[in-house]
Structures are given as structure tokens and as C-alpha cells.
Amino acid sequence: MLLRAAVLAVHAGLLAALRPGDPNVCSYWESFTAPVKESYTKPHVVTSSKPCPDGLGLPLPCPQQRVVYRTEYRQAVRTDYRRRYQCCQGYYESRDSCVPHCSQECVHGRCVAPELCQCEPGWRGPSCSSECDEQSWGPDCGQRCLCHHGAPCDPLTGVCSCPPGFTDPLCRQPCPPGTYGQGCHLSCPCHHQAPCNASTGACLCPPGLSGPLCQVPCPEGMSCTTPCPCQNGGICHPSSTSTCVCPHGWMGEICSMPCPPGRFGPGCQGECRCHNGGHCDPHGGQCQCAPGFTGEQ
Template sequence: MQALSSSAVLQLFGFLIGLSSSLDPRDPNACSLWESYTTSVKESYSHPYDHVTEEPCSDPRTSYRCSRHRITYKTAYRQAVKTEHRRRYHCCPGYYESGGRCVPHCSKECVHGRCVAPNRCQCEKGWRGDDCSSSCDDRHWGPDCQKECKCENGALCDPVRGVCQCPPGFIGRLCEDSCPAGTFGKGCQQRCKCGNGGSCNKATGECTCQKGFTGTFCAKTCKGSCQPRCPCQNEGRCKGNGVCACLAGWTGAICTEQCPEGRFGKNCSEECVCHNGAKCDPLTGRCQCREGFTGNRWVWRKVWDVFRRHCTKL
């Protein structure tokens, strides 16, 4: 049998330790399951007793006596086995117990940083990379930072692999290409909503209207000199000087960017606590469960074969 990886061993150990310890149920990274167990109990029952008496027989011509049976019941006691159920708390996948709390596990050590979520490091100032081990600046990468980053349009280089991380509005291996017409944003994944011949800012999606039109999406007509318009999209509110106050679930200069994966709420300031591949609603933070999962944080119904019983909502 192939040996388990150190990461799998650590998570399995943390899971089993969590089953036997007292985790705080309010810990956002604690999951629960129901388990059955047996106890020996003393139970009462009605035990029948047969009372036998002798009485004159019904035939008066004989002197024989006949036996009469009368059944009575008395309370008796016996040992029995009773099945009970109890809820057990353990750390959700990607977390392990430490000091009574569920803390995230990073398969790679965060060399110059700390583990803030499963396999996600937060680096100290001056350090970069998935494991915070690179001291390369924005324009260099590789061993000893000897390789020069060739990314264009302000794109940053991954300090280990050298892959370009394109800013909104650009695509391509070196981020050399602007978004195609009608698209904008990170990876050019969003569609431009400007009407009446208006053009879209490739990075933010803000509309530039043709003469005679105004409004967020250039949908209103105007004569002569058009009044200043609010560029905020997705029901964002203009605060003046081109600053937008975005609704929960949205961010960006004019509120065109949904919260990135793992974040939700106003200004995307809240961190999601969904597990087992569940997606987080960027507005409310509610987990959108995959098939085979349930619960407020989508606890797995089948926590390994040994614990396949009654996983329930937290």
C-alpha cells in the first residue's frame, strides 16, 4: 500500500484528535457529525408468575382436589444494551486542531509569512511566492532572482515560475494584448454594457458615451452640454469626485468586480468559511453546496468510511 503523504497524515491525525477533544462549536472552521454508541442500562419489565392452588373439583361426587393456575405479573429488572447518538465536533477539511481551535493547514511551509487559510500564505513585507520564500522584487524571478520579468502593461511576475499575472484589461502570455472589443476586467471575462455606441474602459468597464447620451450605460439622451453622470454600476452609489460606494458583493473603481473567491460582503471584507469545494455567495457569504454535501457550512455526509452516519447541519 502506498504510504500516506505527510499532509494526509497530519489532517487524519487532526481529525481523530478533534473527535476526542472539546472544540468550541462556534469555531467557524469546526464541522460536526452524529455518531452512535451503546450503553448498558437496567430496565424494568413485567415478569409472569404462575400461582398454583388446589381446590375441590367441580364434580361433587368425588373427593379429589384439582389444581388451579393463576398468572400474576410482578416488576422485575434486567440488563439491556441501549443505542444512543451524540454529536462530535472535528476540524473541517483543510484545518487541524491546535490548542482547542481549528487552524488552517498549508502543505508548504509559509517560510516568511503565516498560513491564513488552507494552502494560502500571507507573506511578510518584502517576501513573495506561494510559500513566501522569494525575496525577488516585482521585476525579477527565479533562483537568486537572476531572471528578468518581461511582463508588459504593469503586470507582475510570479517570483518562482515567472508567469505573468495580468492586471484588469490585459491578456496574453506577457499581458501584451488589450481586452477584445466588448469585454473588460480581469482576464477580459466581463461583458461591456455601454449602449448607444458608448465604449468601455478595458480595465474598469466605465462607459464613455457618444455625444448626446449620458447615464451609467449611456442610455439617457441629453441636449447640448450633458450634466455630469454617475459611472457606478451594479447599483453602486456615487459619493462625489468619481468615488463609488459599492453594494455588498461588489468592489472596484466603479463596482464592476465581484468579490474574489473566498471573500464576500461590503468591500469584500468578510472571509468565506465554506468547505468541500462549496462556492460562497459574494453578497451573503452563504455556501452553495455541491451534490453530496449539506449544512450551513456544508459538512460532508461521508467523513471517511468509518464516520458515515448522520452528518448533520451545524
């Protein structure tokens, strides 16, 4: 059981090792000491006795000495070197690989090299924390908007957000005759086929006609002007000016813009609070529920 545990531990250690082929892994040499058993030759004096004749011819013991060399063993310490691996400077170990370190968090991006953030489209700066301005987009805000008439572009895609009165992908073309507003989706309300301002929807009355919608004939033989340009029931306040106070469901300089989805009330100042796909009435704000739902909201 102990042997199996030891084998598993060694196997886990191998799996956790850094890969030498990783370009972010650096190597160095480490010295270490290890006990070794070394051999050496040690001299020994050996004494032997041989008979030596004396003067009378009698044998007597005659000691003799000689040196012999024997191989013996002793413990020693040897210094050796081995190659070690570690993450290169600017990288740290994470899940058995070396990843770059950025001291500042890449808020809207990721760290791709030591102290280098790669920003998501629409963001820039050392930590990817600054949005693109209205005239730039893309990674690091490196692309310039191509929109005309001062229109901003989407910081992610570069798509232009055309101001009222202009259309096409780059906001170069004015609205086609008979249309006005954001995206040129609104039809001119003017009577007698009078044109309207492509941006505001204000009617451009021909001679002989006046009123917000060119619906009032001028007295015969006289020219006249429109004292109050407000459309859709808006009133000028103060009455001596052309400043419009819009009724419920309308907004804009002359009350020619219907409330966008999610807004209602006078000047579209109210915020709809309908849930589950319900839409609110632009005039009073009452919720119109989607199929399958009921209740005030």
C-alpha cells in the same frame, strides 16, 4: 559464537568506511607502533677440556675457551605508517559519505558546497531566505520578468500577472473591444454599443448619451455629463464626488467588478467560510454546498 560476532563487527566496520574514490574524501598518513619479535646474535663463551701432557708425560686436564654466536629473540616496538581517510575541509560525514557544510541553514534551498546554498526558484540570498522582487524570477532570481505595463511575474515560473485591461502572455495587448477587467473576462455592460474602459469597465458614452451605462439620452440639442459613474447600484458618497460605495457583491472604482471567489458583501469585504467545496453567494455570503454536503457552512 564469539568468532561470528567478531566477523560481523569487522564486516560492519568495512561497510561504514568512507569511499576513497569520493571526491570529498581526503587521505592522510598516520603513524602507529606495534610490538614485534626480532632476532639478534648473542656471543657465548664455551669452555672445553682437553688432555694436555705434563712434563712427565702424564695427561692432565687442560681447559680451553672459545666464543660461539647464537640466534636469540627479543620483544621490540616498531613504528609504522598507514593511510587514513577523512572528509575534506568544509565537509562532514553523514551516512558513510561526505556532505558539504553550510553554517547558515539554506532555508529555501540546499547546501551544494561548503558555505554555498543553491536556492529554489523564487528565492535568493546567502541562506535562500529572500524572495524575488516583482521583476525577477527563477533560481537566485537571476531571470528578469518580461512583462509589460509594470505587471509582476510569478517568482517560480516567470508567468506574468497582467493588470486589469491587458492580456496575452506578456501583458502587451489591451483587452479586445467589448471586454474589460482582470484577464479581459468581463463583458462591457454599456448600452448602445458604447465602448468601455478596458481597465475599469467605465462606459465611454458617445455624444447625446449619459449615465453609468450610457442609457440616459441627453436633452435634445444639449450635451450632458454623467454626474455619478457608479455601476450595478453603487452610489456616490459624498454625492458631490465620484467616489463609489458599492452594493453587496461588487467592488472596484465604479463597482464594475464582481466579487472574486471566496469574497462577498459590500465592497467584497466579507470572507467566505464554506467548507468541502462549497461556494458562497457573493451578495449575502450564504453557502451553496457541493453535492453530498449540507449545513450552514
